[in-house]
Amino acid sequence: MLEKVKQISQVEQGEREAKEERDEREELRELRRLRLEKLEQLRENNVEPYGGKFVRTHLAREITGHFALHQDKRVAVAGRLMARRVHGKTTFADIQDISGRIQIYLRLNDVGEDAYALFGKLDIGDILGVEGKVFQTRMGEVTIAVEKFTLLAKSLRVLPEKWHGLKDVELRYRQRYLDLIMNPQVKETFIVRSKVIHAIRRFLDQKGFLEVETPMMHTVAGGAAARPFITHHNALDIDLYLRIAPELYLKRLLVGGLEKVYEINRNFRNEGISTKHNPEFTMLELYQAYADYYDMMNLTEELITTVAREVLGTTRVSYQGEEIDLSPPYRRVTMLEAVQEYTGLDFSALEDDQAAARAAAELSMEVEPADTWGSLLNRVFEEKVEAKLIQPTFVFDYPIEVSPLAKRKKDQPRLTYRFELFIYGREIANAFSELNDPVDQRVRFQQQAEKRLRGDEEAHMMDEDFLTALEYGMPPAGGLGIGIDRLVMLLTDSPSIRDVILFPLMKPRD
């Protein structure tokens, strides 16, 4: 009995020590503790630290950019306190809002002792509303002479350093809000992203395209060669796939008579993460009935140049030190020509799979038994050519093996009416004359199914429901997909896809 009591008291002691250690650690976070105390003090002095609506008359930039218009005018601005320079009975500070920063100036004589003391208790990071008259300092800085200010939100955490900003890449992604507060270029990038998407919508709407939304959760993951994420619907007790592409649903809409449709939304692919890949990413897909892939090339050129002009005001962009000219026409080259140009190898002269395998081996490529003329042509292109296509280049007529949803070329049955657009060695767009022959499509699915049986998890799945739709008759059509994230990377000179996705996927930290 005594033993047991002893044991319990030992356990209790251990718990107590652990708790004391926690308390001690909590106490060590002095900066935050100090701010919590300030919060209490504010409330004791009847200052509400978390305000409500504040009516602003101007954004910072509107005032600083047009001083003459606002001189001596009374204005109200709101934003985050980003810097403070105290000179005894006067204080300068900087307020940051969506448009930028503006300096404010407080004098004890103007605001009174209580308010001046309160301002001294504020912290960098607090959100305020200020009212006062616009003037220019001796040094020429457009400034608001504060008559009144209101605390709108007390900050309990210390912002990153004012001069170097937030550099730690991990923190920038995990706490993007801090990145946005501290690094103006980051905010600019995401504003550009928003404008790009808006410009695309405007462009397509004007051309008579209808924006639609198709399912994100699929019972068959189709429309691309990729491994899907799997989720589960409890009530129906079925597994579902997060979509890897909207393609097969958008084509069903062509069957239904929606002749020009597009969707801008997320795709999910359960694959590796890199500077060019995020598990969820944004795609534009569009389909136009009675068009073909040449129409899609023209549309792609027009879309990209329109967006670049509207958003950046130019079609010449600098990407990672490389000058890229986005003005049309873009170079157009068949895959066969491109491979010949960069390797000297004329694939069109190779009669069969064996000849292709021998030729590929001579280029010191690994050849596998399952490889065919088309798969090798594609691989030689990917390995020897792709990275060299810096200026915008349409590469067209892709092998049929790697294009199970594209229409077969009439005169060259080993190829399809398909192109991809490359810029800076990266695939930006993918398009084809859509396969609308249900019998051919069934054969293609069957070939893909065989690849799946052989262990290719990225091969397309058979989609009977889609085939049924095609059997009702789908108009011939051109289809186009553009990776929005990659386009935005190009237009914002961002080296990583994570720089253009607000919250890229990160592993949880403990």
Add this chain to the structure above:
RNA sequence: GAGCCAUUAGCUCAGUCGGUAGAGCACCGGACUUUUAAUCCGGGUGUCCUGGGUUCGAGUCCCAGAUGGCUCACCA
């Protein structure tokens, strides 16, 4: 999945040969009524990523792990 690199105060970073951890900003106290990376005086606030090991002694050396970055692989 593989290789290389990084992880030290809230942030940006030093830290020598293994000898008990520093700077700037931010913060706290004081001075200052047109500054602007304000300035001047005083104050260091820490799970040195985590866990083992070597050692009299580890931020530092070794092993394992975590997270992140880059490159490659895969892919769009």
